[in-house]
Amino acid sequence: MYETLFKAIEIDPLNLPTKFPNEVIFEIGFGGGENIAHQAQKHPNALCIGCEPFVNGIASLLNKIDEESIQNIRIFADDANILLKALPDHVITKGFILFPDPWPKKRHHKRRVVCLENLLQLHKKMAKNAELVIATDHPTYLEWILDITAQAMFKDHFQAVNTLECPRPSEDDIPVTRYEKKALENRPGAFLIFKAI
């Protein structure tokens, strides 16, 4: 149904724009697209790039883009790391990884999107002082994230801005996504915010 719209706004790692705007918002795993659509409307001058391989999620975001005439979103319908590798360094001014799949079984931990390698790759593409938001409601994934972000290698690249003790960012900053709403039935999410140094 939205094939034409999708074709018009999909981003191709092999054919990237030659110039990026001063503000680039990048989301890994946008799910239903609530956050990237919100960011795009809140920051009309930003280029908002959302990565999500899940077809129903892409359809939901395309629907929002169409209904609300959002002009500044580009979609990558695959693994965010493929696009990240192709992006020029230091272009991302804000990054989001909200409620990534927890992969609770130990043998699946290697599938977790939040790992040191991916965060260092993301850092390479982030501008100095750019913020990265990572949210999770899953206790063992949170422990995993806290272990990674306590490592010296991570701390050489990022500085913590928002710790576990901090309240959730306002809904004007980050809307409640479908996954967060579901999580809230059991437990609140933790929002960790880091600054690229």
Ligand SMILES: C[S@@+](CC[C@H](N)C(=O)[O-])C[C@H]1O[C@@H](n2cnc3c(N)ncnc32)[C@H](O)[C@@H]1O
């Ligand atoms: C649990 S959902 C959360 C979605 C959304 N962030 C939210 O809060 O509602 C995690 C999403 O990340 C996507 N995902 C997983 N690995 C990814 C990757 N490497 N690149 C892009 N998206 C990914 C999945 O398809 C899934 O839709």
